[in-house]
Amino acid sequence: MTSATRRSGAAATAVPVLEISDLSVELSIGGRWIQALDRVGLTIQRGEVLGLVGESGSGKSLTALSIAGLLPGNARVAGGSIRLNGEEVLGKSEQALNRLRARSVALVFQNPTSYLNPVLTVGAQIAEIFELNPELLEAAGGRTRRREAWRQSIEALRLVRIPDPERVVERYPFELSGGMQQRVVIAMALVRQPDLVIADEITTALDVTVQAQILSLLAELRRTVRLTLLLITHDMGIVAQLADRVVVMYSGSVVESSDVRTLFKSPRHPYSKALLETVPTIDGGRTVFRPIRGAMPALTDPPAGCRFHPRCPDAFDQCSRRKPERLALDPGRVVACHLYEGGAVSE
Amino acid sequence: MLGQLASIRRSTVATTGAALFVAIFVTGAVAPLVIPASVVRDVAFGARLLPPSARHWFGTDDFGRDLFSLVMLAANLDLRVALSVVLGALLVGTVLGAVAGLVNRLDEPIMRATDVFLSIPSLVLAMAIASVLGRSVQNLAIALVFVSWPIYCRLMRGQVLSEKQKPYVKSLRTLGVGPARMIFLHVVPNTLFPVIARAPADVGLILITMAALSYIGFGPGPYVPEWGSLVAAGQTYIFQAPWLVVFPGVAIFLTSLSLNLVGDWARDVFDPRLRS
């Protein structure tokens, strides 16, 4: 299924690699079910990089885990649909989900040190992926599968620009630096030639210089292996650098989605505007950093109406009464905000 | 929801355990008042090794004594020893542990001594001590206190050290609360709960250890009923009169089970590391 769609993917009537619509997820907190995702929707086309941004706790990671069927035990899907290459993911059996994770969707997480198994070598942790995908070893050419898997693991390390991959493959994770560890996890994602890579805050735990290296690696991989990437971050700077389109989330729902250039030029939702202002700008030689005032509401006690209204500079009476509908403003741009209902406000 | 169900189930189990223990405790407390001492002294060779019946619920032993009375009377001694041993160890251990945690100069020597004690298996050390002191129940109890305090000492010291780091201690200090007042009114009460949470399970463990030591020869002799010695005495007639072993053993088992059920629950409730 996957390789067939991969080849036909370039056709004009492209089925999106990922299409999430109206996804609602609930969390059990203190014996009560709390709505954590509220009708989230997003679409990624082949070869596209979609930035998913928002503060921590906005539901970005929960969205990512839902796609791979990896929601924690205290979470459940309450509605909606997740289609991967046109095929519904929700309701799949655990076995089918394992197939999907083994081949189609790969995740890269925040802190590589804690996500690599301390007692297995780098090579063992990459090579085991081939056990699940023997078809990736077609070119075995007389070599045993095991040796071919090992050889391809080394190649994967080379692809993510790890120096001296023949030696690193034998190392244990604790012998590598954080940046190298994250490259290893990225290599694990790439060896399966997945349809979709989900990168969840993958540079947050790293030093600034290492961050820059990982980001330029991603930019390079976009060109070389035509990565389809769901890039989850709270950092608008990273979005500007890598993403084609962007989806802004706040407190469990999508507040605005648009292509990157348009959003940076003219953000519509007040939250998007505020988020853009958190990006440090060079202002007369000084770096200015303006955090958003207030804090995200607790999921257990969300405000009525628009969840952003207590922090919104433009809030008016409507905002605390009703949840805003999603409005398609321009082609390719959706905003959920009362300001734009019935053309109430124009630029 | 499942988690809640499990915790409800767990607390019912703990309640059952507590009820069982209270019943055994009351039996032990009341038995010497209700059962005449002559039951232990009077030997009736005509009624030797009778099987359980309406007259003798647990049968009779090789002296023709009513086993039910002996097992009930033994509850008194066994519980008294197990409870006082744990109380004594708790007292010695927590005081030493608190001192180690509060007085820097004494920390190192106390903890090294604790390490040494913990590196010797406690049953074996208790054997040595009781053997040198001479065979008696009292010496056995002293020996058991001697080997049981270090675990409380280590636990208490850890508690005190982590409590000292907490912000409220600093803020109280800036408010001018003196060290003595601080320790006794604030630090100690907060540290004591996790330490005490161990106690029920430890009473069960000491009870079993004591019965075992008593079984191998530290027991009080045939005229003082004690569960471990009753089992030892009955072992001679195991194929003829198995009830002599079965009933005292069941008594030990039920008592220790009740304490372990309560202890398991107490550990879940009071041990902050296991709380999720």
Next chain:
Amino acid sequence: MGLLSYVARRLALLGLVLLGVSMVVFFVLRGMPGVDPLAAYIAPGLPMSADALASLRRQLHLDEPLPLQYVYYVANLLKGDWGYSRTAAQPVLDALLARLPATVELAVAAVLLSTALGIPAGIVAALRKDRAADVAVRVVSITGISFPVFWLGIILQLVFFYYMGQLGLPTLPSRGRIGDTIALIDPITPMTGLYLVDSLLTGKLAFFGSALRHLVLPSFALSLISLAAVVRIMRASMLEVLRQDYILLARSKGLPTRTIVMRHALRNAITPVLTTAGTTLGILLGGAVVVETVFSWPGMGNLAAQGILNNDSILVVGFTLFVATMMVVVNLVVDLLYAVVDPRVRY
């Protein structure tokens, strides 16, 4: 830091702990308030003149100050002079060493049994947390620690030797290490002193069978002492590991549960069980006193129990010192093995 300096440091620590242990044992023997240390050296009821007592006191250096006595005591220990046991009618160290293999055979069998049963049970309980299997394992393990082992031993004899015999079913032996007839007609030449090993080395299968059958009941009774601890540690540690990030990454690779548990979780989760092996062995050697008495097993513990009945404190205290030393050494060996297996430990 390398392995060698780690070993050196651990050996120095071993010396210090043994010094501490010898102090405690010396204090027990000579420093107990209200006890004349001379009493331990005289058979009760043996008439001795005051002169004879005084000269014995001098001979044993009991008239010297305590610190000096301690020096004599340790010097004697190091020379192998641990005192004379009335019960065994031979020097304490010889008596203990002669019975060591029997105890080792029993304790090792019990360790193997309790790990073979306890580790899988702990894993199953963790994987099925709060479900029926978990509750069952917890109930069984709580019941297990509540059993007085000496009593359980007698009940096992009653059931598997007496009642099964009455019903004409095959029985298991209830006393000793070996069948009397076999020991007479087809004895083995002792090499290691471990019957199972020696009989296999000399190819005496009938002897092996008899030794194995004799081992079943005592080792099962003894294993129960540590079984509950193994289950509890394994369950807690497995639950802890399953919460780790690297397990989530392993799941995101599409690995089946079995692979995740066996390859990724088990190696990390089993270390607490292994590192407590020394302590477990100490508990088992304590339990061996009781179990050996119940089953007339000719080991060190059985001898020590006889020593108690004879007021032979020199023997009992010697046994304590011997067991404590064993436990300290085993702890060291376990730690060293662990440092070889997991290089992170040395740092």
